[in-house]
Amino acid sequence: MNATPTHEIVVLGAGYTGMMATVRLAHRTRRLPVHITLVNPSERFTERLRSHQIATGQELADLRIPEALADTGVDFRRAWATAIDTAAHRVTLDDGTELPYDTLIYALGSSADTDRVPGATEHAWTMNTPQFARGFAGQLAALAEAGGTVTVVGAGLTGIEAATEIADSHPGVTVTMIGTGEPGAMMGPKARAYLVRALDRFGINRRVGAQVVKVLPDAVELDTGEILPSDLILWTAGVRAPALAAAAGIDTDAQGAIVTDATLRSVSHPDVYAVGDAASVRQPWGHIHGTCQSGMPIAAYVADTVARRLRGKEVKPFRFGYIHQPVSLGRKDGVIQFTRGDDTPGPWYLTGRAAVRYKEFVSSSPWPTFRLSRRISIPAKFSTGARAAARAAKATA
Structure with a gap:
């Protein structure tokens, strides 16, 4: 009797979205013939929510990606992806090796343009x-x-x-x-x-x-x-996704992000999923802009969707709504604007020390979430955006 062939999944990028997609998918597929490889040029996890702290000379915690992947069965490759061959289903790394994939999750983020x-x-x-x-x-x-x-x-x-x-x-x-x-x-x-x-x-x-x-x-x-x-x-003005997807012939938008369908697959290459800033995602109320707030639910949804499709189950379209705009104002002050699902401001906001504590909770939450997601499926959707979608539908009726 022939064994079921292993489904190869390659995740490019180990930022907030790449890590979330990887650990959640590993948990969701632990009983399936699936092998996951995560590719990132550094073993140290980058807390991009704290980049302004690094830029002023502050030292951050030394968070190591292999530690977060412990006991998941995920292979970590410290490397740069240099090319994607969508016809051969292979990713070329900067050391010359090639990784075959059946499913590719593109989580390479964006950078200031x-x-x-x-x-x-x-x-x-x-x-x-x-x-x-x-x-x-x-x-x-x-x-x-x-x-x-x-x-x-x-x-x-x-x-x-x-x-x-x-x-x-x-x-x-x-x-x-x-x-x-x-x-x-x-x-x-x-x-x-x-x-x-x-x-x-x-x-x-x-x-x-x-x-x-x-x-x-x-x-x-x-x-x-x-x-x-x-x-x-x-x-800090303007962002652009890496050129890797466009160079591979994958449909991208003007900023280089992969254009996705309702289930976050590439519209041109259905075996490629895009998450976070590297994904061009539309909702009934408008276009999602890249933030950790939207990226983590996107990554969790993609992990769940890939797992469901591997089991032959149907999937529902991705739905998301924003809840806040958290802003640090130095180390001792901040302002948090709570929002409607379409990111328009609501009536509530926080300032001062309360905002500082709130922002610190937001900034520090991803890493423990990754660790917990190795064993349990943490709800990652704060809002479905249903009210924003209803307003958008009413406005265009």
Whole structure:
């Protein structure tokens, strides 16, 4: 009697979504003939929710991926994926080896897009990797002694957290934040007013409605023609997914994220699933933007969906709704805007110490979730987005 062939699953990327998909899938398929390989260039887990802390010189916990995978049966490969052959169902690694797959889970995330503006790649720092963030931190520490200037390009949540962390940890530095929109524009008026007061308290300069068109070694040029001198430039504006999927002929959107169907499979290659920032996911109320808040439920859903399909069971479309916009304002302050499912602000918000505790809980929760998911299936969906979907349907009726 022939044995049932092993179903090979390869997961690319061990960030929040890659880890969640891997450990949950290992638990869900433990009694099936399934072999899972997780590929990541580092054994150390990167807490991207804390990148602004790394960028100001703070040391984080040393979390090791193989430890979280203990007793799961998952093979961990420390490597970069350099190519995907969708016809041969193989992934090529930077050491020249090839991994065959029956199912591929693409969890390579995204990074700050410095390609759109001349000089940004050469002269601006990013927090795309811990190494880049630590490099910025080294420059910042030297600059702080002389009392220099730092420009943060981007006024989204990442830019806000970076700017306030820099101002809080290095009060001698002059910080300017440049953005096309108001900081905290997505929040309700009360939470936004609190955020603005915090920026004022830190002495952070804001250039609202401005766009950087060129980055120089010691300055940025705005679309108005103005030149703003700066000793250090931190780029947080815009994101882009890796080019690996597009190079393989997989359908992607303008940012390089894989376009998915209702069950988060690639619309062009159904044996490829995309999770997190590397996935272009639409809901009845709109497009999901990349956050850990959405990424973890996406990853959990994909793990459950792959397991169900391997058992020959039907799956339901992915549904998601947001619940909050948590923002750190340095180490001792924060603001949390609670939201409706479509990420529009609701009436409730938190500030001050309560917000700090809430944000710390959010930031620290993924790692214990991974460890618990090796043995139990933790509910990962905070909201189905049903109310947001109903509003969207009503608006288009």
